[in-house]
Structures are given as structure tokens and as C-alpha cells.
Amino acid sequence: MIRLTIDGIEVELEEPVTVLEAARKVGIKIPTLCWFEGLPPFGGCRLCLVKVEKLPKLQTACTLMSADGMVVETENPEIRAARRAMLEFLLINHPLDCPYCDKAGECELQDLVAKYGPEAGRFAEGKRRHPESFDDPIIVRNMERCVLCTRCVRVCEDLQGAYAITVTGRGAHSFVEPFSGGRYDCEYCGNCLTVCPVGAIMSRLHLHSYRPWFVQKEAETVCSYCGVGCRMVVQVRENSIIRTIPRFGLGVNDGLLCVRGRFGYDYIEQKERLRTAFIRKDGELRPVSIEEAIEYTAKKLLQIKDTNGPETIGAIASGRCSNEDNYMLQRLMRFFIGSNNIDSSARLYYIPIVQYLERIFGQGVTANLMPGIGRSDGVVVVGGDPTRINPVLGLQIRACHRNGGKVVVFGPSGGLKRFVPYELRPRDDEALLVAVLKALIEKKGMPGENKNLEERLKEIEVETHDVLREASIEEPLFDTLVGDLLGLQNPVVVVGPEVLQAERPSRVLFLVAGIVYLLGARVFVMSDRPNYQGLMDMGCLPDMLPGERPIELETFRHKVESVMGRPVPDKAGMNLFQMLEMAKEGNLKALYVMGDNLYYHMPDAEEALQSIDFLVVQDIFMTETAERADVVLPAAGWTEKEGTFTNLERRLQRFEKSRTPLGCMEDWRLLAELMAHMGDERPPRTVAEIWDELVQVSPLHIGINPREIGPEGMIYPYHGEPLRGVEGEFDVEALKGPYGGGPEGLRLILDRPLYHSGSQSRRSRALRSLQDSPVLCLSPEDARDLGLEDADMVRVTSSKGMLKVKVAISEDVASGTARLSNTFSEVHFSRLVGIRQDPVTTGGVFTDNLVKIEKLPSEGSEEVME
């Protein structure tokens, strides 16, 4: 116990902390500039000077550890004079352009000067000149205003781990710069913007259009881009978003954001937003009122239901929509159509991975808290680059490294390159996984907890040397790897979508599960949509009711029926693949698509969609799918409605409405209106009313009042503890082997880049300014073999088609693969490949993805013929 006195107040401390923190504990705020919560103390600005009894010099509170018996004074004339002097020094080079500077009003320097003076600086000579840098599309740098607190550099290095900016030069000639001196060319998390106390680094997006006092409304919300669920505050003026800011101490992101969250919000205000409904008449989409469209849709759906039967109607839920929206969609399907045909593109990887792991380990196995990744002593990553798919989760992995943990990545380490001790670039992931698993079993022995799993694990028969050769992994490296894994006490495994892209996805997933089991690891599944987990929990599954209760369970079905006063169809419905198959065969008459651009991202969907008699698309944009619809319903987007998302930790988070949408309606409300036209006497009219019903229907959500969900959200009902132990049956294909040895040739893989994530991001001007055209990413080895250089144009041909695209050479690509994203409308991945459903996991495996790549003559140069 440490006791000290600060400004006459006794402070008791359990742990030694700095005087600054000790003072904060008793509500004394010592002024600071270079200090920043979460960053190691720096001690440079000298504003936190305080007087400590018996010490002749003033001390910096941010660096001084409190000690027993210390007597500290934080304000007196001497201290005030010192602070005034420090501020006068800072003003030597700081321009007095507050009237023009965007930071005015929330500038820490301005506030400090207002408090401590000086009234006028005595420095009369010229100030340091440094031109404002507009070289970057989204960040402006004004180094004349910089006070060299280095918070930006430290956040970039210590928290973001991007190391994109640095202080160059020395003394008064020090400047903060990205490597190029101009463009940042970084991860564009923008965290440097959050921490800059003055107007030295600012967002270009709202330059000279923003003043803190312009903000008319702030709404607490959750990012709409991925499954991490970063909390942020949306600031609005005149119904338009000025910016999004994170808050330190709040949410899983704790003050950080990624590029999509920070800069990608402008899609919501693009001109192309749907502001009216459409009905196809005479082959053309004609604008109509929402009411008319709903009435029409209700009539058509009932008609089809009566004529063809409810099982000829299907629905696609959305990982971009809220829990409430998704709940309402399944409500429509189950109780008003009478069909369990509801699924979503979460079927491609998220649902199968989570469900498979749950079958092995029990429900809620992925309900783990993200900060635990940073605190773990080791992270194993398999199946994708978390720093791109779920960037802020990726930061936790970097934090793990910073705290001394080991980071092991199967495959190219991508954004974790600087954080791995060695790169594992197996030629065959599966072969390496099985070798690792086998070594763990040999060295650790079976824990004896999960009989089912262990029985299957025993079936593996492989010869380590052979598989390692197959995987092209050197044995010494393998031994190091196994040694590192064996040393882990509380590890984490992070699983990404690509684990399913194999001949036998179940086998890869099983191997991953085996590693999770032997390491005793907590597991996380990446999610590139904000609410994949939520739509599952809401019952947007063909075989599960809300709360993920199997449809076959009669007692449960009856309970739901009694709440709803309507029957629940008792036969499991069709999943995404089955519905599209049905459609192709002409047996799916109607499909209701909510917030999903199926046509675009699902290979082979065109034929299926064309065969559907009645296609309803409810979206915020006229997407490629909407263009083919019979009815288009305009939906309200993110922050235009209130509701909840459930992130990949299964944290239920509430978000507020920040702006009023024009000409559109919340998804759930559109659905409520539709149900009202289909015989629902009292559809829910508010989010709260949806919850009133949901908590009765879903055992998972019993007792939740959405209004009571605090800013930290709630992990419900898991509280961060998975409901392990309920093991189910699971299948694995060809467990015995052999392992490794896929098809030869260059395989096209779906890329999930950092700056883009599909229909949303490609409508963000900010994100497009960072990347405006598609690229085909190739490994340096393959590029060399193909005689290609960065930015060459190539023709990519598969058995499905051909397209022209620019090449980007990247170490983040495994050799033997080429990566293309589903991001840009003209050139995208799903045009070149096919897809099949894996029968065991039910996930999607891309097919027909062996491609030929030929260099095209560069534009302008003449084609040389021989």
C-alpha cells in the first residue's frame, strides 16, 4: 500500500502508478500534452510539471512513480509560471491560425493556453515554415502546428503496429512524416488523427467544413463494416455525418478504428442511395411509393404461397442488417409464409465454421473476448489475414506480440509480418496442419476431455516426414514451430474463411479443431460482416429457430408457436445453395433478398436468379441483384435506425440512430409493413417491441432489455465463457489420409482487402480514393515465373470466363495462388469461378478456379506481333 498526498488529498494506492494517474484517481486533472492513455509515458512536453516536497526541481507527473509519503502540489504560482513558459515555447513555432484551423474548439493547446496563458508571446521572429501537405487523399498534415508530442507516432507504432510515420530530423527541425514524405501509404487507420492534440494531422474528408460546435447531434454506434463491432460516435450536422470518432476506454476497439470504420462512412450519403421503391413493369423497374411496393409484394407472395406452396419461397438474410431486421425476416418467412427457407451468405464460411466447432465443442465455443487475445501468450492464425478481414482484432494479435506472446500464422503472414518470428508458407496448409496436430498429440498426449473428438483424432495416420515434404516445410522450422506451440499457456486460435477452401473442408476444419483442443485454446472466427453471428442467433437459418434451437425440437417449436399464435413449419428449410439449386430447376418461385448482393458475389447465381419468378430485393443501393429484381424496396442504412448487432465475440451491442433517412425505411419496418399486409394484426412497431417478442421466442435472449445494453455491450448469455461440454456428432472426410497434394496450377482465391469489403465500400469516396481499381495479387515467385511486374495488365482466364486486370505483386500471397477481390463491379472474383457446397460442413468451396494468366501489352505501347 502506497500513501501519498496530492494537493492535500490523501491517496491510497494498491499498485504503484505515476503521480499523474494517482492524481486522476482522486479527480485532480494535471494538464498534459504528450501523455496519452494507453501509450507509455514520454515526458517530453513538460506541461505536467508538479512540485514534490523535498525535490528541488519540478517533476513531470506523467513519468514520476508515486512513492509512499510523497507530498505533491499540482498547482501553485511556480507551477503555473512553468506551464505558461512551456506554452510560450510551444507558441514560438505554432501558427496562430486558430480561426482557420479545423481543430479550433477542441484543440488541447488552445485550451491550455486559455487556462495558463501566455497572453502574448514574446518571440518576435519568424516562425518555422513548413508547407501543409495535401499529398494524401484523406489525411492532411500541417507540421507548422505540430507540438511534437509524438502521440501519433507512438500510436502508430505501439498500438496500431503500422510503423508508417516517424519523426524525422532533430530538435526544432523535427517533423512527423510518413516514409514517402507525402502520401501515407499506410493502413489508414487514422488513429493518428484521434490522438493529435492540435490541428497537425487531420482528416481531409471534412476539411474546413467542420467545427466542433457544428456538431448538432452525436450518436453512439457500432461500425457497419465487420464483425469486430468497433464502437464509435457519429457526429452529425444537418442530417449529414461529419465524422466518426472512437472513444478511448470504450468498446472492444478502445479508441482505435480501422480505415473502413473511420473513413468509409460516406457511402451512406451517396447519391445512389435508393430513395424510392421500384416495381418491374413491362420489363423495367419503375419508381413507385413504398406502400404500393409493399402491397404488391404481399399480394404476390401470398399468391405464390397459395399456388405453389410455401416451400417454393425463400429468403436471404443479411450480415449487414441488425438483429431486429434479421429477426423480422425470419418472422416473415416462418409465420407468414410458412417456410424455413431462410439462409444468408454467412453460409459461405461463417455459419459452417462456427457450427462445426460448436458441434465438436458445444454451443458458444466462439464466445470469447477479444482483449483476451492481446493478453494471451500466443496466437495461432489460420485461414486468412485478420489484419485485413477484422483489422481491430488484428491489433489484438499485434498486442499479443508486443506483450511478449508468440504469433504463428499458417500461410503468408500478411499484416502480421512484422509480428511473427518466422514465416510459414506451406505449399499445402492441410499437410502442415496435420503434421502439427500429430506432433502435439505425440508430445502432449490427449487431454481426455472430449471422447468423441479424441476418438477421431486417433484415426489420423500420417508419416510426419512425408507430409512435411508435401508441405515444403523444413524440419528444423517445424520443430521450432511445435516447440513454440507446446510452450503456450493460454493461447488463442483465430480461424478465417479460407480454411474451407480445400478439397475436403471438413478435414481442414477438423484439424484446426484438433489443434484448438490440444492447445486448450480459445477460438475466434473471423467475420467480414458486422452481424453474421447476429443473424444466426436471430434464427436466419433453415434448421434453427431464434436462439439457435434446432427446428426438430418439438418442445421448442411448440413454445414458439404458443408465443406467436402461429404454426412453425416443422421441416428444415433449404439453405443458400439448395435454394439457388431449386431456383435453377425452376422450383423456387420467389426469393426475398434483404441487404445482400447475391448476384454479384455468389458465383453461378445469375442463372438461378433469372429463373425466379418473383425476386424482391430490399437494399440501400440499386445493387446488381436489385437491378434484376421484380420489386426493390429502399432500406434505411447504418445509423439511420436504431438496433443491435452481435459481433464475433457474441457481444450484443446497441447502436443509436444518428440521421433520418429520406425516402426509405428501416428493414425491419418494411418487413413489419409487409406482414401487416399479410395478416399480421399487430406487427412490432418499434425495436423495443421486436425485443419484447424476441425474448419470449429465443432462449438465448431471455431477460434482455435492449435499452439496458450499456456502452460495453453484453456477452449474452455466455459472459465470455463458452457453454462447452455439450458435444455433438460431426463428420470428417478421409481423416486417415493421405494428406496434401492438390491440383497443380495457379488457383484463384477470394481476396478480402483492407480498404474494401464490397457493395458498401466501393461506394465510399474516401475508400475509393485509396484504392480505385481492382488488382490481381500474385506472389513474387509466380510473378517472376510469369515474367510480370507490378502494375502490368494481364488477362486472367478460367473455365468460367476471362477478364483483364492489373497485377499487384505481394508477399502476402502464397505461391500457387492468385488473389482477386469481390470489390469492384467490373472486375471481380465471382465472375471467374464456380462454387459448390461442401456436403459435410455445408460451406461454399470455390471451383473452376484454376486460371491462366497472360501479360497484355501495356496501354499505349504497340502490340508487337511476331
Place this chain on the structure above:
Amino acid sequence: MEAFLREVQEVVKRYPQKRAAILPALYLAEQRFGWLSQEAYEAVAEALNMPKATVKGVATFYSMYRKAPMGRNLIQLCTNVACMVMGAETLLQLLERRYGLRPGGTTEDGRFSLVVMECIGACDRAPAMLVNKDFHPNLNENNIIEILEGYS
């Protein structure tokens, strides 16, 4: 480039961590590239597995690295107190008169660049200068030109 990497790896062996070799590596890069261009920074970053921005940040902290292309011969003339008291300023004027050289500048023919130094530890033989790696003490208006004329 191969040779550069090999030399860097040789230096790296002296330290428990790769990054520690950055100062020597920057000297090597200077030799290899003539000065610390972006390309040179990138080569060092690559060799030491460091972020390139960090490399630049470190390099620019130290005043002796060549952050711009320089003439064939680099004159580093001390002008700190002892050398100043002993007449370094007149030498500066002389260099300007004779070669048109100003601190931070390079002669038109690329023969000399001039950098003004803080104390180079030769106060007992002031004024003094380094030309490339050669140390020249006890300078005066007569001998300095003679010395410099020895560099082509």
C-alpha cells in the same frame, strides 16, 4: 546489392538484435548508394527487417549522414567555439571566395561539398576540418587551399 547485404549481415552478428546494426548499415548504404536516398533507406529496412519509416526517422536524427547527394569530397569544417576563436570564420569566407562554397552547398563541378561541424575534438589544433575521412588540423588561410587542392 548482394555485397551490401552480406556486409550488413556481418555487422548484425555483433548485436543481440538486428535493428542495432542500423547505424553501421546506414554508413554502408551511404557507400553503396552515394547518399541516403529513399532507395537506400528501403535497402536498409529490408536488410534489417525494419519499417522503412523508422529507418528514415533514425537516419535523419544523426547529422553526419548524407541526406542529399554530395560532391566528390566532403569538407567538414568545425566552427564551434574553439575553432571560431581561432579563426574558422575567415576560412569559411575564404572557401566561399575561392570555391563559391557555402555551408550546406556543393561546388558546381561537384568537387566539394561543405558542411559546418560542431566540435570535432580538435580544439588544441584549431581550426580543423575533416575532408572525407582525413583529419586536417591547424588550418590557416594559406594551408587550407593547399590541402584542398590535393583533392580532385
Place this chain on the structure above:
Amino acid sequence: MERILLKNIDNPESHRLKEYERVGGYSSLRKVLEQMSPQDVIEEVKTSGLRGRGGAGFPTGMKWEFASRDPKFPKYLICNADEGEPGTFKDRPILERNPHLLIEGMVISAYALKAEIGYIYLRGEYPYAKTVLEEAIREAYEAGYLGDNILGRGVRFHLSVHQGAGAYICGEETALIESIEGKRGQPRIKPPFPVNVGAWGMPTVVNNVETLANVPYIVEIGGEEYKKIGSPECPGPKLYSVSCCVKRPGVYELPMGTTLREIIYEHAGGIRDGRQLKAVIPGGISTPVLTPDRIDCPMDFVSLPKYGSMLGSGAVMVLDDSVCMVKVTWRAMRFFEHESCGKCTPCREGTGWLRNILERLEGGMGRPGDIELLQDVAKSIQGKTFCPLGDGAASVVLSFVRNFPEEFEFHIKEKRCMVGEG
């Protein structure tokens, strides 16, 4: 006094191992490895009363004791050969003419500390010393004074030269460590001190060249005998670098506590050209200036503060009546501005401001009130900087203004110098 640190340096081959051994070199190392435990060496150095010659005068034995008590391994030994303090060139003859003395001192120190890796952080401005040191290190490896099994006694110590690149602040030990780690050389927060958390987080001893060069002699004659040299509170021989307006500038090895007067007039031959002594900077540019009435001060760590200055590196800069004090202050400030690392506000911004005012005075553009402004700005820096560099800058200005107010005033009033052609 016989020369200890500069023994044999008049011999043109003094830097060669052969020559060093010929005059008894490496016998202390032999003695240590054969007869003494590491703790014995530490005790001997403690007894000797040796104080660090880098500037702060911290008792060397105590520093070693702290580092050796820390249970963490590996430990590092770093020789501070940054010698950046203007006016200082005392380490240079050791580095260039007597490198084996330093190496022997380092091996003994490393043995005492159980450090197996050492570096000599050599300033970039000494390329010749680098060549000499590297050659000497090579010789020492060959002769078995360095390596994995020193003199066949199973003692391991590896030594290399780490060349700086022009940054005065890297003489400050924590900045030096940052620099060795490959970072921008900015000082670290203390505590923890390098003896516990130094290079790569491990216990690290940083000692000046001259400090380490004293070690073989201490071992040779024993701490008790050594203590008899020089002043009682700061024993030992001391290298004084004497420069500027004396007849015989150079490095003088004298007993610690020799008076300034003796140094200037007896050893350095007095003031040149029959001029008058006007001012002495006794310990390098960062130490306050003294007026001629104070030159009876003994030059050691405890006496100089009583006379209003500091021993610093023992760099005696003698200024005669032809030198303008304003100009000297201005040039000193230009140095501080150039060398400020930029980490803390008062030093980064304040040194430039001071230089600006001084430049104005020097250029005949002084304004009434400038002297007060100078003092005020210096006081705003003083005591508030992160490391002593900024403090040094402030105290230089304050001492010059205090001791030579009339010159500053003259500059403002007459727009020119009191002295010389100006």
C-alpha cells in the same frame, strides 16, 4: 606526476600491442584473472574512489556494484567514446594513441561485471580512432585478450566499435543506449537506470573512456595507493583538454584538483600574444564560465561547484580579451540548438529562441530588454528539461550574462562589439 593514462604516447608506435605490452600492458589483466574475483575488482575500484570522467563524476565502483547486484543476464559494458562536449578532446589521445589501455580496462571491467559483450560507442567525427581501435581489437583477439577464453581462463568478452553519426546527445548514457539499440538517440526516462534496465533491457554499465582507462592502474597499484593521487574526494589522474587562447593548447595529464591557474599558466604556457585572460570555461561548453578572479579553483568535481561552475569533462577553454563574450555565447547556443534532440519542449524551442536573441545582439540589432529576455527565457528552460543538455544551455547564457553584463549592454547600445575589430 608520471603519466599513467598517456604513458608512452610519444612513442609513434604506442598504439601497437607490442609497444603496449613492452611497457607493461595487460599485466593488470593477467593479475585480475589469476588472482582476483570479480567482486575483488569491484571492491578495489570502490576503494580507489574513482569517479566517472564523463562529466557527472559518479563513483564508478558504486555504479558497478549496482549493475553486478542485478540478477539479470546478459549484462553489457559500454564505453562512452562520444566525446561530444565542445572543447573536449581528452579521450582522443587514448583512443588514437593508447587503445590497448582502454581495451585492457574494458576487459577487466567486464570481468568484474560478468559482462560478456561490450561496445565502444565512438563518435562519428573520429574516423581515424575507429581504424586504430579496430586494429587494436583485432590484435587483442589474436593475442587472446578478447574472445571466448581470455588468456585461457575461460573468461569471455567480445568487444566491437559502434560508430555514432553526429549527435552530441548520444553522449548522454540513456540516449547512447537508445542509439546502440538502433533508435533515434533521445534520452530515456529515469529511473530505471541503465545499471538495471539498460541496453536491450539488461543491466548495462556505461563508462567514459578515461574512466575505464584508469582501471588497469587501479588494479596494478591497488585502490589504496591510487587514492593518494589527486584530491582526496576525487582521486586519480585527470586529463585536462586545454584550448583557445593559450600558448600551448593540448591534453595535460595532471593530478585531479590541480588549479586552473596552474593548468593555464604552468602547463599550457599562459595566454597567447601577451594578451589578458578574460574568461575560462572550465569543463566544456556546457559548464558556466568563470572570471579570472576565480582561477585558483582546484579542478575537481567538488571544488568547481563552489566557484560557480562544474568540472564537466575537464575541458578548459581559455578566452582572452580579444574574444567577444556575446559571440561566444551565441556560438555556444547555436551548438545547443543544433544538438537539442527535440524531445522536450523547453530545450527544443528555447535554445532556438535564445540563439535568435543572441544573434540579434551579435548582429547589432539588439533591443532594450533583450538581456532580461535572455535571462527570462533561460530560466524558463532551467530545471525543466528532460535531460541536462537543456540545463547546460540555460546555465551558459545565465553565467555569461551574469559575468559580462557590460558586453551585452554594449552590444545593445552601441550595436557592435566591445572588443576586436567589430
